Amino acid sequence: MDVDAIQTACISSVIKNMSDEKAEEIEDTPEKQEKKSKKPQSLWFKDVIEIFPQEPLSYLDRGPAKAFAARGKKSESLYVLVCFDKGLVPRIEDTSKFTGLQSPYIGLLKASGTLFWPDHGAEVYIFVYENIYNARLLKNGSSLAMGLKDEIVKTVIFPSILSVLEDVRYYDFVHGSICAENLYFLSGSTSSEAVTSSDKIGVGECLALPFGYAQHPTYLTAERCLSHPAGAGTGMASDDMYALGATLAVLMRKYDPLEGLSRKEIAQAKLELGSFTALIGKNRIMGSLLELMRGLLNDDPYQRWDIEDLITWRDGQRVGVKQPGVKRYKAKRPITLVDKKYLRPEILATDMPENITASEALIENGELLQWMERAIGDKPFIHEVQKAIEAGSVIHNASSKTIKVALVGGALGNAMPLMTQETAFLSEGFGKLMVHDYIHGQDMSFHIDVINSQVLMHWIDNYTIGGLDYGGLATKLGNCYNSLKQQGLGYGFERCYYILAGDAPCLSEAYKNYYIRSPEDFFWALDDLCLKGNVPRYPVDRHIAAFISVRDRQMIDAYLIDLNSADEKIKNLALLKTLATLQFRSKLPAAKGLSAWVADTLGQSLVKSFHDRDRRKEILGKLQKLKTSGNMVKVAELFDNNAALKKDYREYLGALQNYQSLERELEFTEKIVAKPGKHGAGGGRQIAALLSALIGGLIIAGTLVTSLG
């Protein structure tokens, strides 16, 4: 698991930006300068916010999300955070809550949405904030140890963070980015280097990245440290408290005892020593904040201080002691895994994924359980591990060994992530991790095995502490499991992304330059592609179908069967009806690109639903008239006409019979013409008989008249 590489890239990306900018200036060629001069000077967002892509604000960057200057219509100073990495799903679901924040120590959210970014050549998601920040408190590249006096921290920095956390608690969401790197000198501060008592410090934003993605492992609990940054879950209020405690430690300590350690090593240090000891080390921390930090850095989330405790402490009152909720075990004798001895089962759990074969041997030969019985002796704990072993034994797929070891690892710790050699994630973080891995070209077969084996259901039942909507997650996982059983368009593994990651954009490769967050976005993206003449071969591919079905099933579910048809006519008609339904139900304006595309391309295939070639020409003629209308409903009505189709079919059957009877008549007539024989003689005989009767009669009458006259 190359999580450390990702972490390093996140935290140090600002340094890279600054050095890159300088490098660009030095290495600018005439071509690059000419290209730069052609770049737009500003972009407009929703016609009210002017963004300056040529004015980056690197001190406000949040890992891979980059900051640029912006200005409101009333010339207010703003900045925009651009989420360039489509694999990192921003916390859009928390946008409405963030908008309600009132604290003066955090920049207000002014707007958010998608925008085409010319340099990126694609649409991106952006957040626009009020720019109240002057400079970063902790400079880029600095060690995570500022050595500030506790008085400064207590009077200048802590109140700002507490103000934000109180507001956050009021709106019932988790900030998730409380850290020294996300603290800033606010406008009105006297300095931007060393903190003084007259400075104002504020907290940065938290929406542009998944929870915990940009957090250094210092600020994360041991369990969240162990997971992949994209799979760290959604976070709880207790995580903000922990992050606050870690932030205070960073602000006050003079050196970082965990410097140079990997993400996993930091987690192991926290598990071994306890977070407070691991973060403080031999630093001498004096003052009243020590008690605060101990309370906030408690590794037991049930005993960790919450916001009420913080306020109680701030008001000078004594914070009560809480009952412990989590047991941490230390064995009397060690167990050995690949020449390393372990006394703590949770630390053993962190190393088991790196040694699958040896770990599996420990489990299968009973050595693990034996060690637990003899060296730990806690029967409920041993029973949990036994359950995990049994649960792992019934999984039979390519990843069964990995999952079994991961299950046992989960049982050995408290609220551990599911860990493998390549990745690790908490159950509620699985969805966003899937999106991240897919966009970054990872092999998804393990993720499919996780859903198929339903291991996360076991995880939710046994290895979670609570505080989140695990019932909702269990339902979603069940839906994913059922979806994998069906392989048609709209189902399968693609559907799982959108079930588990509610804010994920559509991941279709055909629409990679568009940030599609709703069926309406898809409609306009396809319209745009039609106008550019770049319509994908399958406009509704597996991702699009699954995405629309999950986001709004009424738009597409009725047509999924036909979209899955092998018959091009049926499939194309279903596509047209989907577009018409989208436009009608969402009351979308004219889409001229789409109507022109249907008239010039799709119509040729659709019209073949009719047998009658004259009718085809007639419909194509009407279609050409609707070419520039942009009205997909009217276009669809030309083809989706059951009465006309039935009539056409009836007439076709009649023509078929007519043709057959002509064939028979032709065969018969050809035979007669080839050998006429006496064919047609009957009529001649009748005429001859008539004539002879007439002649005979005339002679007799004439004779009689003559003789009697």
Place this chain on the structure above:
Amino acid sequence: MKNWRKTILTLTFLGGAVFFLPSTILLLTGMAPSIVASFIDKTKERLKALTVGCVNLGFCFPYWLELVQGGHTPEKAMQILNPESLIVMYLGAGLGYFLEWICVYASVAMTQKKNRGRLKSIEKEKKALTEKWGVEVTGNYPVDEQGFLIKTDETQAVS
């Protein structure tokens, strides 16, 4: 029952022939070609026999009238039956034969012409159907349950 009726008719006819012997002699001789025609004509309608018989009868009638007006005796009948009268009577039969032949010939020729014309119009109609409904209307290519061509190399070439 039918045989009984037939017997009565035959007996009646024979009785009549004997009773009207002179007419029988005259007509039997004069209408011999018609009798032959009735044996030759194998058709159900016996139109050839009718054609020959009508004209033959017409040409025999003046002689029969002469017989009736001359006493209606066998001797008179024999007297009328001379070569000239026989030629006239047989000429009538011949005219009947000729009439029948010419009418049949003309009828067959006209029918043949009409059939050739029909062949051309059938081809036109087929072509019009194919143009309107496609080659699938011919029934010579594989089609699906809705009647549309199933894609094969052959159908790709013609569609």
